[in-house]
Amino acid sequence: MKKSFLTIVALVxxxxxxxxxxxxxxxxxxxxxxxxxxxxxxxxxxxxxxxxDTSTGDLxxxxxxxxxxxxxxxxxxxxxxxxxLNTKANPKAKLKAKLVNLDNVKFNTDGSYTANVEGDxxxxxxTKPINEKVTFxxxxxxxxxxxxxxxxxxxxxxxxxxxKPSTNxxxxxxxxxxxxx
Amino acid sequence: MSITKKxxxxxxxxIIIIGIIGAMMFFKPQRDVQxxxxxxxYQASEIVNEYLTxxxxxxxxxxxxxxxxxxxxxxxxxAKISEDFNNQKVILLKSATDKAGxxxxxxxDTNEHTLNIKTGDKITVKGVIRSGAAFDADLDMYENVILxxxxxxxK
Numbered sequence: 226m227k228k229s230f231l232t233i234v235a236l237v238x239x240x241x242x243x244x245x246x247x248x249x250x251x252x253x254x255x256x257x258x259x260x261x262x263x264x265x266x267x268x269x270x271x272x273x274x275x276x277x278d279t280s281t282g283d284l285x286x287x288x289x290x291x292x293x294x295x296x297x298x299x300x301x302x303x304x305x306x307x308x309x310l311n312t313k314a315n316p317k318a319k320l321k322a323k324l325v326n327l328d329n330v331k332f333n334t335d336g337s338y339t340a341n342v343e344g345d346x347x348x349x350x351x352t353k354p355i356n357e358k359v360t361f362x363x364x365x366x367x368x369x370x371x372x373x374x375x376x377x378x379x380x381x382x383x384x385x386x387x388x389k390p391s392t393n394x395x396x397x398x399x400x401x402x403x404x405x406x
Numbered sequence: 407m408s409i410t411k412k413x414x415x416x417x418x419x420x421i422i423i424i425g426i427i428g429a430m431m432f433f434k435p436q437r438d439v440q441x442x443x444x445x446x447x448y449q450a451s452e453i454v455n456e457y458l459t460x461x462x463x464x465x466x467x468x469x470x471x472x473x474x475x476x477x478x479x480x481x482x483x484x485a486k487i488s489e490d491f492n493n494q495k496v497i498l499l500k501s502a503t504d505k506a507g508x509x510x511x512x513x514x515d516t517n518e519h520t521l522n523i524k525t526g527d528k529i530t531v532k533g534v535i536r537s538g539a540a541f542d543a544d545l546d547m548y549e550n551v552i553l554x555x556x557x558x559x560x561k
Contacts, residue, residue: 249547251509254491271490272511272536272552276545285544289537289552291473298434305473313469316537321544403491 246279246332248368248406255288255402259395266300266394268293275404277368279332282324284342284359286402287317303390309383310349319347322355330361337362342372348381359402368406376400439534439555440516442477450482450499450508453551457538458505468535479559480508480551481530484523495520498550499531506539506548516557529561 253273259266272292276285290312295301305312322344324330330338338361346355359372375397378384407415446453446468457464468476482499485507490496495517500507510531512520523529533553541548 247546249545251496252488252491269492271492271494272509272554274542274545274549276547285542287542287545287549291469291475291536292552292554294436297432298436299431301436302472302474306471311471312473313465313471316465316469319544405491 248277248279250275250277250370250404250406252405253286253403255293255400257293258399258401261393261395263393266295268295268301268304270294273404275370275406277370277406279330279368282327284320284322284324284344286320286404288319290316290318309390315348315350318349319345320355321345321347324359332361332363332368333366335363335365348376349383351381353380370402370404370406372400372402374400437474437534437555439477440532440557442534444479444532445476447479448481450480450551451501451504453478453480453508454500454504454506454539457540457551461538461540464538468538475535477532477534478553479530479532480510480553481528482508484525484527484529487520487523487525493517497523497529497531497556499529500550505541507550508539509550509552510556511552511554512556519558523558523561527561530559531556532559533557 251274253271253275255270255273257268270288270292273286273288275287277283290310291305293301293304295304304310322342325341325343327340330340340359340361341356342359343356344354345352357372357374359370362369362371377397378394379396468478470476480499483501484497485500486498488496490511494514495512497510497512497520498507499510510533531553533556536552536554537549539549539551
């Protein structure tokens, strides 16, 4: 009797743990790209952490903002400064979202799937709703996520009122995201 | 030399100097972290615990407004060796009893210095801090301290 009770407890424990399908990725790449007639500016960040729960569709990205690397040191300093992203006060950006059409993505079957992601994006301490498409490529049980979307800087109170940055940085920047889970 | 000529010459020199300073600012090279003086030296557990105790205080102490944050030397046990999407080696220094560790990202120039490092080794790494350790409720996990532009100081 005691033995069968223990077996039931063990079975329940195994079932409960198999429900928690949380995947973690620390192999990520985020890119900002801004283009104006004056110049193209690109910044790359390889240090974001992401979690994806394949059973609930919860998707989270945590991005250390000081890890964005620019070609020119001066641009990087501008980016970090109080006038722009204020990374000392807001060292991390955060995406907290959910896959809307989770049923369309077969995480256990190889293939390419498109999903809609809906949630909140916090940059520079400002939180705004976001709704974008992501692509999942499943190969041999490994999950690869990619996405490309545009962000309007003014939405996140990143504004350049005057001077060179206001003419050389686009009002809308293209963001490219990739993560291997 | 007439007074007009002197003024024109003087203005010309001033314009050239301003131009040179502007160009130097614009083309300023990226910070050379390895040739920057180390600000603080710690065990991995020490900086992790300082962040977990009071992250605001730690951010004030270590992060710089323009991103030229403090240069740290961290000693710890190698818990994991991996590679990021930029083909940079990443070494996690973390003791088994700590909730978080220090994730150290190398560069294409320093990658090869990690080749003979194995998990369990005790090493000292120098790099620039990008963000601190914290428990993130949305990720539902602890995040590591992040150092970049790293190189091995001793092993």
